[in-house]
Amino acid sequence: MAGIELSGIAKSYGGVEVLRDVDLAVGEGEFVVLVGPSGCGKSTLLRMIAGLEPITAGELRIGGRRMNEVPPRGRDIAMVFQSYALYPHMTVARNMGFPMEIAHRPKAERAGPVARAAEVLGLGKLLDRYPRALSGGQRQRVAMGRAIVRQPQAFLFDEPLSNLDAALRVEMRLEIARLHHRIGATTVYVTHDQVEAMTLADRIVVMNAGRIQQVGTPMDLYERPANRFVAGFIGSPTMNIVEGTPVPDGLRLADGTVWPAPLGARALGIRPEHLHVAPDGDGAGLRAEVQLIERLGSDTNLFCEAPGVGPLLARVHGDVNLALGSSVVLTPDLARLHPFDAEGRRVPVGR
Amino acid sequence: MSAALTDTPGGTRGRLSRAYLGMVAEPWLYLLPSLLLIGGVMLLPLAIGLGYAFQEFNLLRPGAAKWVGLDNFQDLWADPQFWRALRNTLVWTGASVTLQFAGGLGLALLLNTRFHGKKLVQALVFLPWAVPTFLTALTFSWLLNPVIGPVPYWLSGLGLIEEPYNILGNPDTALWGPILANVWYGVPFFAITLLAALSAIPSELYEAAEIDGASGWQSFTKITLPFLAPMIVITVMLRTIWIANFADLIYVMTGGGPANSTQILSSYIFTTAFKRLDFGHASAIAVVLLALLMIYAAILLAVRSRLVRR
Amino acid sequence: MAALGRPHPALVAGKYLALAAYVAFALFPLYWLVKIAVTPDRLIYSEGTRYWPSAATWDNFREVLGSDFLRFFGNSVIVSLSTAAITAVIAAGGGYAFSRFDFRGKRLVSALLLLTQMFPLLIIIAPIYRIVASLGLLNTLPSLIVTYTAFNIPFALFLMQSFFDGIPKDLEEAAMIDGCTRMQALRKVILPLTLPGLGATLGFVFTAAWSEILFALMLIRKEESMTFPVGLLNFVSKFSVDWGQMMAAGVLALVPSCLFFAFIQRYLVQGLTSGAVKG
Numbered sequence: 045m046a047g048i049e050l051s052g053i054a055k056s057y058g059g060v061e062v063l064r065d066v067d068l069a070v071g072e073g074e075f076v077v078l079v080g081p082s083g084c085g086k087s088t089l090l091r092m093i094a095g096l097e098p099i100t101a102g103e104l105r106i107g108g109r110r111m112n113e114v115p116p117r118g119r120d121i122a123m124v125f126q127s128y129a130l131y132p133h134m135t136v137a138r139n140m141g142f143p144m145e146i147a148h149r150p151k152a153e154r155a156g157p158v159a160r161a162a163e164v165l166g167l168g169k170l171l172d173r174y175p176r177a178l179s180g181g182q183r184q185r186v187a188m189g190r191a192i193v194r195q196p197q198a199f200l201f202d203e204p205l206s207n208l209d210a211a212l213r214v215e216m217r218l219e220i221a222r223l224h225h226r227i228g229a230t231t232v233y234v235t236h237d238q239v240e241a242m243t244l245a246d247r248i249v250v251m252n253a254g255r256i257q258q259v260g261t262p263m264d265l266y267e268r269p270a271n272r273f274v275a276g277f278i279g280s281p282t283m284n285i286v287e288g289t290p291v292p293d294g295l296r297l298a299d300g301t302v303w304p305a306p307l308g309a310r311a312l313g314i315r316p317e318h319l320h321v322a323p324d325g326d327g328a329g330l331r332a333e334v335q336l337i338e339r340l341g342s343d344t345n346l347f348c349e350a351p352g353v354g355p356l357l358a359r360v361h362g363d364v365n366l367a368l369g370s371s372v373v374l375t376p377d378l379a380r381l382h383p384f385d386a387e388g389r390r391v392p393v394g395r
Numbered sequence: 396m397s398a399a400l401t402d403t404p405g406g407t408r409g410r411l412s413r414a415y416l417g418m419v420a421e422p423w424l425y426l427l428p429s430l431l432l433i434g435g436v437m438l439l440p441l442a443i444g445l446g447y448a449f450q451e452f453n454l455l456r457p458g459a460a461k462w463v464g465l466d467n468f469q470d471l472w473a474d475p476q477f478w479r480a481l482r483n484t485l486v487w488t489g490a491s492v493t494l495q496f497a498g499g500l501g502l503a504l505l506l507n508t509r510f511h512g513k514k515l516v517q518a519l520v521f522l523p524w525a526v527p528t529f530l531t532a533l534t535f536s537w538l539l540n541p542v543i544g545p546v547p548y549w550l551s552g553l554g555l556i557e558e559p560y561n562i563l564g565n566p567d568t569a570l571w572g573p574i575l576a577n578v579w580y581g582v583p584f585f586a587i588t589l590l591a592a593l594s595a596i597p598s599e600l601y602e603a604a605e606i607d608g609a610s611g612w613q614s615f616t617k618i619t620l621p622f623l624a625p626m627i628v629i630t631v632m633l634r635t636i637w638i639a640n641f642a643d644l645i646y647v648m649t650g651g652g653p654a655n656s657t658q659i660l661s662s663y664i665f666t667t668a669f670k671r672l673d674f675g676h677a678s679a680i681a682v683v684l685l686a687l688l689m690i691y692a693a694i695l696l697a698v699r700s701r702l703v704r705r
Numbered sequence: 706m707a708a709l710g711r712p713h714p715a716l717v718a719g720k721y722l723a724l725a726a727y728v729a730f731a732l733f734p735l736y737w738l739v740k741i742a743v744t745p746d747r748l749i750y751s752e753g754t755r756y757w758p759s760a761a762t763w764d765n766f767r768e769v770l771g772s773d774f775l776r777f778f779g780n781s782v783i784v785s786l787s788t789a790a791i792t793a794v795i796a797a798g799g800g801y802a803f804s805r806f807d808f809r810g811k812r813l814v815s816a817l818l819l820l821t822q823m824f825p826l827l828i829i830i831a832p833i834y835r836i837v838a839s840l841g842l843l844n845t846l847p848s849l850i851v852t853y854t855a856f857n858i859p860f861a862l863f864l865m866q867s868f869f870d871g872i873p874k875d876l877e878e879a880a881m882i883d884g885c886t887r888m889q890a891l892r893k894v895i896l897p898l899t900l901p902g903l904g905a906t907l908g909f910v911f912t913a914a915w916s917e918i919l920f921a922l923m924l925i926r927k928e929e930s931m932t933f934p935v936g937l938l939n940f941v942s943k944f945s946v947d948w949g950q951m952m953a954a955g956v957l958a959l960v961p962s963c964l965f966f967a968f969i970q971r972y973l974v975q976g977l978t979s980g981a982v983k984g
Contacts, residue, residue, distance in 0.1 A: 095882075096881070115881070116881040117886065127873055131879075143883040147884055
């Protein structure tokens with residue numbers, strides 16, 4: 045078990061810079077999730093940690109040792125690929141024991157760890173099968189088994205669940221969480237799915253366009269997004285953002301409503317679940333028309349249009365007794381407003 | 396790339412460039428044997444061969460080769476055998492490609508349907524492709540021989556020839572012997588490539604056409620043919636070049652005879668080099684053939700790029 | 706709608722008839738070859754054009770096997786197997802480079818390889834003869850092996866590339882993370898998965914080398930190093946009367962080709978489309 049430190053990491057292909065100024069320290073036993081839209085550089089970063097991509101600039105240390113020039117086999121890490129990358133010509137048992145086979149560990153010595161990992165993952169009966177005879181979920185488990193058997197310094201996961209269907213994805217997500225609690229290994233996990241990130245991570249690294257946007261615990265990111273990108277990426281449904289003109293006590297929205305905001309704010313974010321909905325006539329506030337209603341049972345999504353201000357989504361608990369086209373008043377939970385400046389950065393609320 | 400190299404001051408640059416060099420060099424290392432062989436056995440001789448075309452160079456008339464400019468080509472211009480071979484090349488290539496293509500397309504369309512015993516039928520009809528060329532040539536010259544072959548009797552039965560004689564012995568008909576052998580040998584090639592292209596056409600297209608009310612013939616002309624067209628053009632082009640260069644069948648079946656009536660340019664190259672050992676003359680013919688093929692390829696590629704753009 | 710019903714019975718019958726015609730066209734010449742090979746000498750002329758011989762014999766084969774043909778056959782086996790093996794190894798290296806690396810000059814090399822498939826090979830028959838003669842290698846099998854190997858490399862390289870392309874890069878990377886050097890990854894993971902492809906390449910090249918005749922005629926003029934096609938052709942021009950023996954020899958020449966054909970059946974499409982130009 046070891047920590048991973050990245051300092052000033054950059055990557056360019058030809059003259060094109062795809063990653064820069066990446067500084068990150070993953071603590072021993074920590075589960076860190078890299079999340080971002082496709083093309084943000086998260087997979088490239090993971091592959092650089094694995095040694096599959098050369099590092100253009102900066103330094104990578106695993107367990108305190110500089111790793112930039114060390115080939116993958118010398119880094120003592122395990123990786124689970126999106127495609128699982130199981131060796132088609134080897135049985136499940138040989139797939140899982142392959143790292144030890146390469147390390148010239150005798151057969152008898154390999155059997156124990158393979159059997160234990162298989163038991164943990166419920167693969168006991170499948171050890172003699174070939175990958176082609178396994179379901180997607182089973183292949184996923186074998187890939188994880190191969191990683192566990194090695195007892196590496198760190199685990200790397202590259203979008204491991206994106207080839208599975210929705211139900212299986214939830215099941216495997218729980219499995220990974222359970223496994224991490226049990227083994228407590230240092231883990232770097234790449235995904236584009238913010239739900240995976242929120243549910244699995246000790247800390248999340250949000251990336252966009254080759255740069256780290258914010259690093260923090262899931263609740264940090266939810267409650268204090270550092271900028272509009274993170275605000276929009278974390279949380280589902282997506283946070284509403286309204287623009288306004290600064291006035292002494294806050295921001296004035298297009299319809300004249302004033303919401304409180306600190307100095308320097310140009311836009312305010314409010315999550316759908318923090319927007320209160322009242323039928324028309326009940327006092328002052330932002331007036332809007334209900335254009336679409338999604339009833340999910342436990343919650344209801346109201347897609348509203350506030351004249352001049354734009355579309356706003358409100359999420360309320362349970363069902364509502366509202367008709368399409370009815371007029372409502374929207375009031376934000378004032379403590380949950382996220383102020384952003386003209387560049388989209390979070391404005392600290394000075395108290 | 397070893398751990399011992401790390402943390403040497405000022406080493407980063409050297410390491411990087413060495414690693415970089417290694418990465419650049421690696422694919423070339425794997426390619427090296429291929430490139431050496433192709434360069435030494437094909438490209439270098441190609442250059443030498445092109446040079447021969449401008450030299451007087453005959454192994455039967457010893458003496459150093461000497462540069463003679465365009466003399467070889469002037470000789471060709473005055474050589475009636477060359478013109479005959481050129482005409483024969485057109486007939487040979489045109490007839491072979493057309494018949495192979497027609498036969499191959501028919502076979503591919505048949506094999507693209509469902510029927511019992513498909514695997515076996517497929518293996519059997521593709522078998523001629525695997526028969527060594529010299530054996531194909533010998534087999535067909537035997538089949539055409541009235542002493543031991545049935546074909547002359549069939550032909551006379553059909554009224555194509557008056558009496559069962561060997562068409563290979565008649566200068567007017569001899570070229571059709573190798574063409575027949577070539578069709579037999581080449582139909583599988585077209586069938587295999589066209590079948591691959593056919594099975595790549597998504598079946599939804601046919602279903603959509605059927606819903607839109609297209610007849611079977613309309614489906615064929617509006618979907619199948621346009622889909623196959625770019626592939627057909629490239630296959631036909633490569634095949635034409637290959638057949639124009641393909642002298643084995645003719646050489647084995649007729650040796651270019653009788654009286655040079657079946658000589659095509661490539662077999663003429665071979666007999667000139669092999670029997671007369673006149674390398675200058677042979678290379679001049681080869682250069683003409685190469686030039687003709689390049690012009691042909693350029694035209695067909697232009698057609699193809701228009702087809703693809705459409 | 707007509708399309709939902711069964712096709713017209715006449716159409717079905719026509720289809721099977723056409724298929725039967727194709728099968729007959731493909732097989733008849735080979736049948737004839739075998740027929741004459743097993744016809745006893747005394748019946749060859751009297752039953753020259755009978756469709757079914759009244760008697761059969763192995764005599765022709767026995768005689769052929771006791772003649773020079775055994776040597777020709779051996780020479781051909783040596784040349785074809787060596788060519789196939791060397792070509793497969795060399796082309797595997799090139800195909801791997803083409804499949805796994807992006808490097809400057811790749812397009813140029815690939816254009817060069819295509820060029821070698823376009824020009825009339827006979828243009829180089831004279832220079833090759835000169836080079837081989839000046840090296841003192843005329844009438845030797847290695848001269849044929851080297852020449853055939855070079856001829857087949859471009860096609861085999863593209864074929865191997867298509868097989869490598871079918872193996873996900875992830876597998877190599879996983880192997881390297883699991884502790885393999887690149888060489889170990891090749892040996893333990895890539896090679897076992899490429900074996901069928903390697904086999905197919907061997908088959909294609911073997912078939913091509915087995916049937917080559919013009920360069921063999923040019924480079925080999927001594928009986929002891931003749932390959933099978935050259936020997937057979939020599940036999941034809943020397944004693945053009947013993948049909949039974951010639952046909953028996955022909956049938957023998959067919960055997961290795963058919964074996965390899967059965968073996969490469971599954972890869973025909975890949976072989977013909979990736980090489981695109983090979984016969």
